[in-house]
Amino acid sequence: MAHKYIVLIDSPDKKGLIQEITKILLDFNCNIDKNDEFVDKDNQIFFMRSEISVDNIDIALLKKTLQLALSKESNISIIDKDKKKKILILTTKENHVLGDILLRQYDNDLNINILAVISNRISTKSLAEKFGIKYTHIDTDNISREEHESLMINEIKKYDFDYIILAKYMRILSNNFVEKFQNKIINIHHSFLPAFIGANPYQKAFERGVKIIGATAHFVTKDLDEGPIITQDVQHVSHNYSLEEIKKSGRVIEKNTLNQALDLVVEDKVFIINNKTIVF
Secondary structure (H helix, E strand, O other), X not given: OOEEEEEEEEEXXXXXXXXXXXXXXXXXXXXXXXXXXXXXXXXOEEEEXXXXXXXXXXXXXXXXXXXXXXOOOOEEEEEEOOOXXXXXXXXXXXOHHHHHHHHHHHOOOOOEEEEEEEEOOOOOHHHHHHOOOOEEXXXXXXXXXXXXXXXXXXXXXXXXXOEEEEOOOOOOOOHHHHHHOOOOEEEEEOOOOOOOOOOOXXXXXXXXXXXXXXXXXXXXXXXXXXXXXXXXXXXXXOOOOOHHHHHHHHHHHHHHHHHHHHHHHHXXXXXXXXXXXXXX
């Protein structure tokens, strides 16, 4: 039975790249089930995502052959389509985003393996343990921010993971923390960025009398709430909405937006270029 892989390529653009790549895949008896490509004309970078099926293949040799055919600056990944992504979840007090991810894993609706939940508060412990997920509480009381982050980093490094998901983890991460896990941290922010960055965006939105609220799933960088955006969603509101009604609507948007982002990331449909994403 044919096995399925995903081939990801970003490369300096040149004529004939698609033909060159697809010929190599054909030479390795690969069937291309689905193919997407895009050229960033400003940076002259070619992006390609191919889903392939093949009976038997030497993945290392295929990757080497592609690398030789393309430039040294090309990035090539070949990923087992069925392999689950390993994730860590960081939380603080709120359950709604965490619960949604836990339920999706439980229902096999998301191709992930949740390794652990790590939190600076105890509020989400009972929920995580109901799903049989390891829970680690690293308290912030009576220690400095630097000491707390050091404990967090040491705990995270115990795991072989693909991504860290900030499921309403309400602490600002230092540059040191972010740099250790570059392009590995995904956050759900409760506003339509770049509007209302930082804390209490619903309060700020309510005070401004906005007519649209939203949520943004993005990769975390050293610049607060300014990392590459994966997905965004919005909902219309009116002057009739109280602050609590805005927050309630926002929680639904947060779950949906992060769901969309996780689907894309887990299926290897997201490329990062500078401070933006290419999403297939």
